[in-house]
Amino acid sequence: MQNREPLDGGRANASVTLTGWGRVEPTVARVSAPGDSNQVAVALKEAPDRGVIARGLGRSYNNAAQNDGGQVIVTTSLNRIVAFDADAGIAVCESGVSLEQLMITGLPAGWFVPVSPGTRQVTVGGAIAADVHGKNHHAAGSFAQHVPWLDLLLPDGQERRVAAADDPRLFWATAGGMGLTGIMLRAAVQLTKVQTSRVRVDTVRTADIDETLAYLEATDSSYGYSVAWLDCLASGARLGRSVITSGDFAQPADLAPKLRRNPLEFRPVTRLNAPDMWPPGLINQYTVALANEAWYRKAPRRRQGEIQTIGTFFHPLDGIRNWNRVYGPGGFRQYQFVVPFGAESTIRTSLERISAARAPSFVTVLKRFGPGNDGLLSFPMPGWTLALDFPARTPGLAGLLNSLDADVLAAGGRVYLAKDSRVPAQTLAAMYPRLQEFRQLRAELDPAGVMASDLSRRLGL
Ligand SMILES: Cc1cc2nc3c(=O)[nH]c(=O)nc-3n(C[C@H](O)[C@H](O)[C@H](O)COP(=O)(O)OP(=O)(O)OC[C@H]3O[C@@H](n4cnc5c(N)ncnc54)[C@H](O)[C@@H]3O)c2cc1C
Numbered sequence: 001m002q003n004r005e006p007l008d009g010g011r012a013n014a015s016v017t018l019t020g021w022g023r024v025e026p027t028v029a030r031v032s033a034p035g036d037s038n039q040v041a042v043a044l045k046e047a048p049d050r051g052v053i054a055r056g057l058g059r060s061y062n063n064a065a066q067n068d069g070g071q072v073i074v075t076t077s078l079n080r081i082v083a084f085d086a087d088a089g090i091a092v093c094e095s096g097v098s099l100e101q102l103m104i105t106g107l108p109a110g111w112f113v114p115v116s117p118g119t120r121q122v123t124v125g126g127a128i129a130a131d132v133h134g135k136n137h138h139a140a141g142s143f144a145q146h147v148p149w150l151d152l153l154l155p156d157g158q159e160r161r162v163a164a165a166d167d168p169r170l171f172w173a174t175a176g177g178m179g180l181t182g183i184m185l186r187a188a189v190q191l192t193k194v195q196t197s198r199v200r201v202d203t204v205r206t207a208d209i210d211e212t213l214a215y216l217e218a219t220d221s222s223y224g225y226s227v228a229w230l231d232c233l234a235s236g237a238r239l240g241r242s243v244i245t246s247g248d249f250a251q252p253a254d255l256a257p258k259l260r261r262n263p264l265e266f267r268p269v270t271r272l273n274a275p276d277m278w279p280p281g282l283i284n285q286y287t288v289a290l291a292n293e294a295w296y297r298k299a300p301r302r303r304q305g306e307i308q309t310i311g312t313f314f315h316p317l318d319g320i321r322n323w324n325r326v327y328g329p330g331g332f333r334q335y336q337f338v339v340p341f342g343a344e345s346t347i348r349t350s351l352e353r354i355s356a357a358r359a360p361s362f363v364t365v366l367k368r369f370g371p372g373n374d375g376l377l378s379f380p381m382p383g384w385t386l387a388l389d390f391p392a393r394t395p396g397l398a399g400l401l402n403s404l405d406a407d408v409l410a411a412g413g414r415v416y417l418a419k420d421s422r423v424p425a426q427t428l429a430a431m432y433p434r435l436q437e438f439r440q441l442r443a444e445l446d447p448a449g450v451m452a453s454d455l456s457r458r459l460g461l
Contacts, residue, residue, distance in 0.1 A: 013030050013031070013032050014030070014031055015028050015029070015030055015031075016028065016029060016030075016031040016072075018031070018055070018058070018065070018066045018072060019058075019063070019066070019331070020058060020059075020060050020061050020062045020063055020064065020065065020066065020421075021058060021059050021060065021061045021324050022061040022062060022324070022331050022332050022333055022334055022389075022392070022421060023324055023325075023327070023329075023331030023332070024062075024330075024331040024332070024333060024392050024421055025062075025063050025066075025421060025454070027063065027066050027067070027068035027069075027454055028068065028069070029066060029067045029068065029069065029070055029071060029072040030048065030070070030071050030072070031055075031071075031072045031073075031074060032071070032072075032073055032074070033073075033074040033075075033076065033077050034073060034075075034077065034078065035077045035078070036078070037078070037153070037159070037185045037186075040073060040075075040078070040153060040183055040185060041153060041157060041159075043071065043073050044073070044153060044155075044157060044183060044450070045157055046071075047070070047071055047450050048069075048070055048071055049070075050067060050068070050069040050070030050071075050452060051067060051070045051071070051449060051450050051451060051452030052067065052070060052071040052072070052073060052183075052450060052451060052452070053065060053066070053067045053070070053071075053072055053073070053179050053180075053451065053452060053453040053456075054072075054073050054074075054075055054095075054125060054129070054179045054183045054184070055072050055073065055074045055075065056074075056075055056076065056095075056096060056122060056123030056125050056126030056129075057076065057098060057121050057122055057123050057126060059117075059119055059121055059122045059126065060126065060130060060418040060419070061332075061333075061334040061389075061418065061419045061421065062334075062417075062418070062419060062420055062421040062455060063421065063453065063454035063455050063458075064129075064130075064178050064179070064417065064418060064453055064454075064455040065126075065179070065453065066453060066454040066455075067452060067453050067454060068454050068457075070452060073183060074096075075094075075095050075096035075123060075125050075183075076096045076123065077096060078094035078095055078096035078097075078185065079094060079096045079097050079098070079101065080093070080094045080097070081093045081094075081097055081101065081102075081105050082094065082186065084105055084106070084109075086109035086111070088190075089106065089109075089111040089190060089191040089192070089193060090148070090188055090189070090190055090191070091105060091106065091111075091188070091189050091191060092186060092187075092188045092189075093124055093186065093187065093189065094124075094185065094186055095123060095124055095125030095128075095150075095183075095184040095185055095186060095187060096123050096124075096125060097123065097124050098120065098121060098122065098123055098124075099113050099116060099117075099120040099121075099122055099123075099124070099127065100120040100121060100268055102124070102189065102191070103120060103266055103268070103310070104266065104268070106191045107194075107197050107264050107266040108264055108266075109264075110193055110194055110195065110264060111191035111192065111193060111194070112191060112192050112194045112197075112249070112310075113189070113191060113192070114140060114143065114145075114146035114189070114190060114191060114192045115127070115132060115133060115134045115136065115137075115140060115141075115142060115143040115146065116134045116135075116314050116315070117132045117133070117134055118134075118314070118315060118316075118317060118365075119315055119317060119318050120268070120314070120315050120318060121318060124184075124187050124189060125179075125183075125184045125187070127143045128143060128144050128147055128150060128174065128175055128184060128187060129174070129175075129176070129177060129178055129179045129184070130176065130178065130379075130416075130417065130418035131143055131144045131175045131176035131373070131375050131377075131378040131379065131380075132418070133369065133379070133380050133385075134225070134314070135225040135226055135227045135314070135367065136224050136225045136226075137367070137368075137369045137370055137380055138220055138226070138367075138368050138369060138370040139224050139225075139370065140192070140224070141370065141371070141373055141380075142373060142375075142378060142379075142380050143175075144164075144171075144172075144175030144176065144373065144375060144378070145373055146189060146190045146191075146192075147164070147175070147187050147188065147189055147190070148163060148164070148165075148188045148190060149161055149162060149163035149164070149187070149188050150162055150171070150174065150184050150186065150187040150188075151184065151185045151186040151187070152170070152174060152181065152182045152183070152184055152185070153182050153183040153184075153185055154181075154182045154445065154446075155181075155182055155445060155446035155448070155450040155451050156446075156450075159185065162174060168374060169441065170441070170445075172373070172374040172375050172376055172378075173376050173377075173437075173438055173441045173442075175373075175375045175378060176375035176376065176377040176378035176379065176417075177375075177376070177377055177438065178377065178417050178418070178453070178455060178456070178461065179451065179453065180442060180446075180451045180452075180453070180456055180461055181441070181442070181445060181446075181451065182445075182446075182451065194249040194264075195249065195250070195251050195252055195263065196249060196250045196251065196252055196254070196255060196259075196263040196264060197249075197263065197264045197265055197266045197309070197310055198249070198250045198254070198255060198259065198263075198307045198308065198309060198310075199225070199247045199248065199249055199250060199307070199308050199309075199310065199313040199314075200247050200248055200249070200250040200251075200254050200305055200306070200307060201245055201246070201247035201305075201306045201307070201308045201313060202223070202245070202246050202247060202302075202303065202304045202305065202306075203243065203244070203245050203299060203300055203302070203303045203306065204243075204244045204246075204301075204302050205241075205242070205243050205244075205296065205299050205300065205301050205302070206228075206240075206241060206242045206243075206244060207237075207238070207241055208237060208238060208239055208240050208241055209239050209240025209241075209242075209347065209348055209351060210240075212228050212230070212240050212241070212242040212244065212366065213240075213344055213347070213384075215244055216228060216244065216366070216367070216368050217368070219246055220368060222246070223246035223247060223248055224247070224248045224249075225246065225247050225248065225313070225314075226244070226245075226246040226247075226367060226368070227244070227245060227246075227365055227366070227367045228242040228243070228244040228365065228366040228367065229242060229243050229244075229245075229295075229363075229364065229365055230242045230351070230364040230365070230366055230386075231292040231293075231296055231364070232288075232292070232351065232354050232355065232359070232360070232361040232364040232388065233285065233288060233289045233292055233354075233355050233358065233360065234292070234355060235352070235355040235356070239348070239351050239352065239355065240347075240348070240351050241296060242366070243295070243296060243299040245313070247308070247313060250307055254305070254307060255307060256307070259307070266310060268311060268318075269311070269319070273320070273321040273322060281328065281391075281393075282326065282327075282328055283326060283327050283328070283332075283360060283362055283391045284360055284391070285358040285359075285360045287360070288360035288361070288362055289360070291362070317363070326362075327362075327391050327392070328391070330391060330392045330393040331391075331392045332362075332389050332390060332391050332392050333389065333390055333392050333397065333401070333421055333422065334387065334388070334389045334419040334421075335387070335388045335389070335390070335401055335404065335415065335419065335420075336379075336385060336386065336387035336388070336415065336416040336419045336420075337350075337385065337386060337404065337408045337413050337414065337415045337416070338369060338379065338380065338381055338383050338384065338385040338413050338414060338416075339383050339384055339408060339411040339412065339413035340381060340382060340383040340411065340412050340413065341382055341383050341384070343383065343384070343411035343412065343413065344384065346407050346408065346410075346411040346413065347366070347384050347386060349407055350386060350404055350407060353400060353403055353404065353407075354388070354400065357396055357400045359390050359394050359396070359397060359400055360390065360391065360394065361388035361389055361390050362389055363387070363388075363389050364386070364387070364388050364389075365386070365387045366384065366385070366386050366387075367384075367385055368383075368384060368385075369381060369382055369383055369384075369385055370382060376432075376434040376435070376437050376438040376441075377417060377432055377434070377435065377438055377461075379414065379416045379417065379418075381413075381414070383413065387416075387419070398422070401422060405423055405427050408431070409427060409430055409431060413431070414428075414431035414432060415428070415431065417455070417459075423459070425458065425459045425460050428459050429460075435461070438461065439460075439461070442461070
């Protein structure tokens with residue numbers, strides 16, 4: 001069974017084959033899905049020698065939420081919103097609550113999640129453990145910066161409330177710590193005030209990478225949310241041509257009279273379900289080149305003030321359930337890196353390498369990050385981040401990604417732990433200067449190595 005959210009009740013303890021969203025590197029673990037914190041404590045106490053890791057909705061692309069031969073605790077039954085203060089916009093929720101649930105709860109009172117990744121099908125626990133970022137990183141930082149406290153079940157079975165203000169060391173090891181400091185049971189999330197559930201969007205089509213970078217830089221402070229979708233196969237004078245969408249939540253006055261009647265309406269829908277029988281090789285340099293050409297030409301050269309739904313603007317891929325199957329049985333590898341401002345040439349070189357290799361990334365996204373935070377392993381730093389996804393069986397992919405690793409490292413950048421499935425341990429250590437502090441804290445907190453995942457074993461986290 002892969003990526004079906006398994007098992008009701010905490011007692012089931014079946015052997016299950018798991019992958020991440022990229023559907024590469026399946027491994028088998030004992031999986032349980034506790035329904036309350038006591039059952040989580042029991043599962044942790046009964047951890048086998050290969051240890052335990054939490055799993056939310058399995059949307060990390062890699063094997064961060066897998067544990068070959070060990071225990072995986074799925075949190076999706078810990079899905080209660082414990083309290084919601086509609087005046088202050090603070091939601092206290094169990095860690096398996098999804099961002100979609102938070103939106104359904106908050107929006108009627110005018111509150112939206114502070115940070116949303118490109119899918120709302122992630123849990124609060126997963127959002128904190130990866131310290132996820134969204135299109136508003138330059139303005140709002142990453143998810144953990146909006147979490148006043150969390151309740152953590154430590155590897156020794158003790159439960160502790162961890163607030164950034166009181167215990168910054170443990171808090172900032174847990175935020176971005178990929179589940180390796182313990183199992184989060186609950187968290188408080190400070191939501192963001194909005195007047196409507198629609199976004200007022202400006203769209204611009206750029207001719208090349210220079211124009212893309214210049215536009216994003218010039219408009220950084222003009223919009224709360226911003227992202228560029230790139231044509232990764234364009235080359236020469238068209239290298240890095242993009243469609244950039246930027247926006248902010250609309251005011252009621254921006255809406256047509258019909259929408260103004262219910263300005264906070266939010267009806268999440270999934271229109272299609274991708275079947276599990278896509279032929280291998282469907283996503284290739286020819287189909288991606290065609291799709292990119294069509295999508296680039298369809299975009300307006302410049303359009304202002306278009307009103308879009310939350311789904312269209314933030315989560316276009318959520319419209320198709322299981323869209324990851326489109327890559328066929330070989331799955332796909334996400335590669336996301338950040339390089340500091342000043343290293344724009346690395347973005348250019350990467351795009352040159354990718355288009356020269358004819359490596360077909362179906363979804364290629366560039367954005368600017370604002371300041372980083374205290375997370376020992378948090379990904380964002382001030383700079384440019386480029387996310388790519390390639391069919392895992394793309395010829396020459398390993399060599400291409402090795403070259404990108406070297407460029408990113410030389411530029412002082414890093415890859416994202418929620419996505420990486422192949423970087424060597426020494427390369428990762430060179431990219432994350434605070435990894436040693438993280439390892440030190442883990443050695444003190446978890447001397448027996450109870451918390452473990454396929455990712456932590458590969459990278460020695
Ligand atoms: C379509 C798509 C778009 C995406 N866009 C973005 C984006 O824009 N920005 C971004 O930052 N990320 C993005 N992601 C990645 C995603 O947001 C993260 O991987 C997130 O961590 C997934 O949450 P999850 O609930 O599915 O967690 P899982 O994938 O199940 O687990 C992820 C990590 O969280 C840990 N974890 C989960 N729950 C707990 C818990 N209760 N206690 C302790 N540890 C826990 C796991 O051990 C694991 O290490 C995207 C993913 C997809 C599929």
